[in-house]
Amino acid sequence: MKKMLLTGSAVGIALAMMTAPVFADEDADLLINGEIEITVRTDAPPHMENVDTIYSGWVFRSTETQALEMDDFENPGMIFVDDAIEAWETVEGTEGKSCADCHGDPDGMAGVRATYPKWNEDAEEVRTIAMQVNGCRTEQMGAEAWKYDGGDMLNMEALLASVSRGIPVNVAIDGPAQSMWEKGKEIYYTRFGQLDLSCANCHEDNYGNYIRADHLSQGQINAFPTYRLKNAQLNGVQSRFKGCIRDTRGETFAVGSEEFIALELYVASRGNGLSVEGPSVRN
Amino acid sequence: MNFTRRDTLFMAIGSAVAAALPLRAFAAVEDDIAAFTGGAAVGTEGITLIAPEIAENGNTVPIEVSAPGAVAIMVLAAGNPTPAVATFTFGPLAAAQSAATRIRLAGTQDVIAIAKMPDGSFVRASQEVKVTIGGCGG
Amino acid sequence: MAENVKPRVRVPRDATAGEVIIIKTLISHPMESGQRKDGDGNLIPRSIINRFTCEFNGETVIDITLEPAISTNPYFEFQATVPETGAFEFTWYDDDGDVYTDTKEITVS
Numbered sequence: 001m002k003k004m005l006l007t008g009s010a011v012g013i014a015l016a017m018m019t020a021p022v023f024a025d026e027d028a029d030l031l032i033n034g035e036i037e038i039t040v041r042t043d044a045p046p047h048m049e050n051v052d053t054i055y056s057g058w059v060f061r062s063t064e065t066q067a068l069e070m071d072d073f074e075n076p077g078m079i080f081v082d083d084a085i086e087a088w089e090t091v092e093g094t095e096g097k098s099c100a101d102c103h104g105d106p107d108g109m110a111g112v113r114a115t116y117p118k119w120n121e122d123a124e125e126v127r128t129i130a131m132q133v134n135g136c137r138t139e140q141m142g143a144e145a146w147k148y149d150g151g152d153m154l155n156m157e158a159l160l161a162s163v164s165r166g167i168p169v170n171v172a173i174d175g176p177a178q179s180m181w182e183k184g185k186e187i188y189y190t191r192f193g194q195l196d197l198s199c200a201n202c203h204e205d206n207y208g209n210y211i212r213a214d215h216l217s218q219g220q221i222n223a224f225p226t227y228r229l230k231n232a233q234l235n236g237v238q239s240r241f242k243g244c245i246r247d248t249r250g251e252t253f254a255v256g257s258e259e260f261i262a263l264e265l266y267v268a269s270r271g272n273g274l275s276v277e278g279p280s281v282r283n
Numbered sequence: 284m285n286f287t288r289r290d291t292l293f294m295a296i297g298s299a300v301a302a303a304l305p306l307r308a309f310a311a312v313e314d315d316i317a318a319f320t321g322g323a324a325v326g327t328e329g330i331t332l333i334a335p336e337i338a339e340n341g342n343t344v345p346i347e348v349s350a351p352g353a354v355a356i357m358v359l360a361a362g363n364p365t366p367a368v369a370t371f372t373f374g375p376l377a378a379a380q381s382a383a384t385r386i387r388l389a390g391t392q393d394v395i396a397i398a399k400m401p402d403g404s405f406v407r408a409s410q411e412v413k414v415t416i417g418g419c420g421g
Numbered sequence: 422m423a424e425n426v427k428p429r430v431r432v433p434r435d436a437t438a439g440e441v442i443i444i445k446t447l448i449s450h451p452m453e454s455g456q457r458k459d460g461d462g463n464l465i466p467r468s469i470i471n472r473f474t475c476e477f478n479g480e481t482v483i484d485i486t487l488e489p490a491i492s493t494n495p496y497f498e499f500q501a502t503v504p505e506t507g508a509f510e511f512t513w514y515d516d517d518g519d520v521y522t523d524t525k526e527i528t529v530s
Contacts, residue, residue, distance in 0.1 A: 062339045073431050076494045079449045082427065213415035229340040232451075232493035283339035343492045360490055364456060367488040371499075374481025378441040378500035382483065385492040387454070 025066065026059050026208075030277075033072055036166045038275040045272040047173060050204055056274050057217035057226075057282060060208070065229065068281040077158060077227035077279030080234050084159035087152065093143030102140065106163050113157075113164040113276050117265040119177045126180045128264055129157060130236070130256075148256040149236035154225045158234055161225065161278030168275060169222045171268045184266025187259055193250025199267070202244075214283075219244075221264070222271040223280035234279060237264055312359055312366045312395070319357045319370075319397055325405040330356075332396040332408040341388040341414035349381035350398030350406060356380065357399075361409075362392025388414050426450050430511050432525040439502055444475065444482075447496045448513050448521065454489035470495055472514040478507040505529050 030038040040056040048054070058066060072078045088099045088106055103109060116129040127135065130153050134145040146153040173181040188199045202211065203219030210216065225234040238255040241263055245252040253259040316325075333347040348356045348371065358368040371382045380398070388394070395409040431445040448470065455467025469489055475482040482501045501509070506529045513521040 062335065062337065064335050064345050065339050067345075073429070073445050073447065074496070076447070076496075079427070079429070079447070079494060082429075083425070229343040232342060347498075363490055365489065368490040369488060370486040372481075372484040372486075374476075374483060376477050376480050376482040376501050376503060378502035381500065382485070383496075383498040385496050387490045387492055 025063055026055075028059070028063075028066060030056070030058055030066070030070065032070055032165060038166055038277050039168065039273065040275070040277075042273040045269065048270055050200075051218070051270075054220065054271060054274055055207070055218050056223055056271075056277060057220055058223060058277065058280060060215045060217040061281075061283060065281060065283055069277075075227065075279065075281055076232070077225070077234060077281060078162070080155040080158045080227075081162050081279060084155035087156060088159065093137065093141035095140065095142040097141050099136070102136075106159055109160055110163045111167050113161045113278075114167045114169050115171060117177075117261065117268060118172055119175065124176075126177050126261055126265055128237075128261055129160060131261075133157070133160075149239045151234075154234040154236050157225050157236070158279040161276055164276040165278075166275050168273055169268060169271045171265065171272055173265075173269045177265065180262045180265050181269060183259075184262035184264070187263045188266055191248075192245050193248030195248045195250075197248040199244070199263075218270075219267065220271045220274060221267050222274040223277035223282075225278050226280045226282045229281070229283050237267075312361045315357070315359055315366055316395075316397060319399070320405045323403070323405055325397065325407045327408065328406060329400070330396060330398045330406040330408045332394065332410050334394050334410050334412050336411075337413045337415060338388060339415060341390065343385045344388050344412060344414075345383065345385050346394060347381065347383040348396045348398075348408075349379065350396075350400075351380055352400060353380040353398035354401055355399045356382070357397050358386070359395040359397075360386065360388055360392060361395055363387070363389045368394075388412055390414050426513075426515070426519070426521055428511060428513060428521050428523045430509075430523045430525055432509055432527060434526075435528040435530065436503065438504055438529050442501045442503065442527070443498065444501055444509070445496070445498045446473070446475075446511060447494060449494050450513075450515075452487075452489065452491055452493050452495060456489070468516050470513045470515055472512075473497065474510075474512045475499070475501070476510045476512075477501060477503050478505070482509070503527060503529055 030040045032038060040059050041053055044051045044054045058069060068074050085106060091098045113129060117126050120127045130148055133153065133156055137143040138145050191198045199219060202216055207216050207218045221237045224237045228235050238260045241260055242252045242255055330350040335344065338344040348358060350356055353373065355370055355372040357370045359366045360368050368386050369384060373380045391413045393409045393411050395407065397405055397407045399405055426449055428448045429446065433442055436442050450470050452470065453465055453468040457465045459465050467489060470487055473485045473487060483499050485497065487495060507527065509525045509527065511523045
């Protein structure tokens with residue numbers, strides 16, 4: 001079947017917008033545990049030229065998938081937060097320290113996730129939150145770095161996201177981060193792969209439309225890491241980028257590469273104003 | 284569009300398998316039902332099955348069954364390679380003979396619930412769930 | 422072999438006699454169906470939770486037989502009514518012989 005698709009006008013078929021049955025409640029509001037208000041739609045930040053309103057990916061999901069995120073008990077992503085709470089208190093490395101020894105209770109990290117990726121003055125680089133976690137592990141704890149988008153790292157990212165839920169994403173795009181942001185923006189608008197698709201072709205030009213049976217979102221990353229029903233595990237931002245570029249039948253960048261760090265900064269900034277929402281539930 | 288002989292052969296095999304599968308699954312469903320009911324007649328009143336009309340991903344489909352007064356409720360997915368999904372047996376402290384869970388569906392198919400009532404009779408409900416195929420690599 | 426299996430249960434702390442109590446349970450478990458193949462084309466052996474029970478003071482609330490069609494991280498929601506103060510016992514039975522349990526006490530007034 002794949003062969004047949006290829007011989008047709010591949011892009012035409014891939015982007016054929018079908019009148020699929022509407023099964024997402026795009027006007028729904030998200031309140032988690034009856035107390036954490038999540039901003040799932042708001043005015044686009046001024047630096048976005050072609051979009052007026054930004055939406056969390058939650059808005060584009062079916063009623064059933066949306067419901068899974070409204071109660072922590074029903075959200076399977078919270079299983080991994082529990083695992084990370086254990087890791088948070090576990091002493092590791094040559095310095096005999098745990099995360100808790102420096103940072104105290106995980107709740108004290110509220111607001112941190114909202115500002116990443118961000119410029120690190122000492123390292124003189126833009127760091128994603130995963131890079132910062134590994135910075136702590138290798139520089140402060142004398143522990144081994146975790147694999148980028150590996151299980152341990154995604155668990156910790158889920159914990160850090162969970163304590164920031166409801167806080168608006170506020171990523172800095174100026175100052176020393178600006179050149180990486182520009183680089184990310186360029187990648188966002190560059191067409192990749194045999195299908196010749198940029199991020200913008202799907203997530204800016206066609207959000208709300210259907211690509212086959214998938215309801216296209218704006219590709220926001222405020223809600224990562226995300227528990228996908230498809231693979232029943234947490235998924236990281238850069239692995240999702242990789243999946244997208246692979247789907248254009250392109251050669252992808254590596255998870256943890258400078259290109260993806262730049263893209264993560266840029267895409268995160270497109271969500272400035274939406275709430276931190278992870279760990280979220282998606283299809 | 285050019286099909287090689289190889290493609291055509293595979294397509295022929297594919298359609299033969301596709302044609303044979305439902306029959307085999309159908310027989311398995313009938314066997315499972317017969318094992319549960321002992322071949323008794325099955326009514327349709329007094330049982331509710333709630334499942335989404337369209338599931339975004341077949342890997343995790345929320346369903347809910349309810350049959351007031353039932354002893355047990357069996358759930359089947361008629362189009363799965365193995366149709367059995369779960370059997371809920373209610374004890375004296377169940378406040379309602381109902382339960383919700385999340386199930387795997389291999390594709391668009393009927394989900395069937397059959398309740399065994401205390402008088403030995405059986406009732407059945409079924410609903411088709413459409414399982415969508417994603418645009419982005421499934 | 423299933424690793425890192427952790428049961429989670431939500432039950433209210435107190436209730437009145439005869440009140441309908443909603444119970445939710447979730448256990449982290451891969452529920453390997455026995456129908457998937459690994460990278461080398463070999464069948465990954467089935468490894469699932471095959472039974473779950475909830476009892477209160479020794480009396481059954483619900484007894485569930487699970488098949489491989491139950492999703493990863495099995496979730497159940499059901500209702501109980503209890504006559505007196507006591508404890509709910511939750512038990513999950515794994516294909517590999519492991520048994521996982523959780524207990525929740527409830528005060529009935």
